[in-house]
Amino acid sequence: MEKTMDWEQKTLISELIQGKELANQLMNQLQLPSSQENRDFLVAKILSSYEKALSLFNLGANFVGETKPITTGLSESPRSFGSPTSEIGDHDSNHKNISKKRKTFPRWSEKVKVCSETGLEGPLNDGYSWRKYGQKEILGANHPRSYYRCTHRHVQGCLATKQVQRLNEDASVFEVIYRGRHTCSQSSQLATASSINKLGFKGSKNTLQQHEKDNPKQPQDMLSNLGAGLKVKTEGLDTREDDIFPLFSFPLTPNECESVENHIFSESMIENNFMGSFPPPFISPATSESNYFSVSPCHMSNFGHNVQTSESDHTEILSAPTSVTNSPIGDWDLRFDKGDFELNFSFENPDQLFS
């Protein structure tokens, strides 16, 4: 395990250093009359390098310690690498038994603040279609929790689900807990879109706009398609390469960022390659009270990563770049409370990472 960890750490550092070097090269290219192709190539390599690094980082986070289910007391099995094994296998057994059996899915949550003025603020959409299948009053919660699953569950066997609940402290903030990976066609489309839009989020918009048009008075459904800030908790790990960062970019302008209160990533989201079924950052939750609202993909400038290790439930903040796409990444301050994985990261001193 430790050897594996060492290898992961070194590789991670290597990838980050390479990313830095490539960025420098790109900077040089920008100052010279070099070809657009060269620049594109460098950009692609930089992105690749960082994606690898983040993947490795996921693994590292996974090593940090055992995690336990968050938020609920579900008995989800300890995380393991590779696809969540129970995700599909359960379907082979007795339907009655499996249908209600708790499954092990990657899981993370987001906190999203509703735009109070309009209730509808930008066409934000994670590109997925969700269908509400339940709602429950939760003990200790002032507001009911809504349960959604992918519309394509039956047709394509997509097992992604999400839960949406208003926060007690701030009813305008919704916590969205995502579970499972999208395996529907929408997922692959999003992944494709993401690779195209990594330098500028433009995708995933049409669906929602159409949805808004079609369902102007169904805020709940809209909620299920919108998105925003993130507080992420996940468990399990699936490292499908093609699902990394399916829509991960934050081309936000400051004035767009007034609604979302926090974007907090947890280890689990990262662990899930950030995007296994991770909706793009701008998804609004659904609630039973209102059917449609939007959130602004805001406050990315305050983008904070809330790394939670389930073992201790201790939360530590990862000072993440202002924007993943337009901020220097060298300012990360990543810390895990497991002792064996602590880093105050700086590109200038990558060796300090895993001392």
Place this chain on the structure above:
DNA sequence: TCCATTTGACCCTC
């Protein structure tokens, strides 16, 4: 008629 939502009941885990 189709599809999405609502809601009570059932099942699972702790």
Place this chain on the structure above:
DNA sequence: GAGGGTCAAATGGA
């Protein structure tokens, strides 16, 4: 047994 997650029948809208 409590609490949470899911199912599925009932209901409503397009």
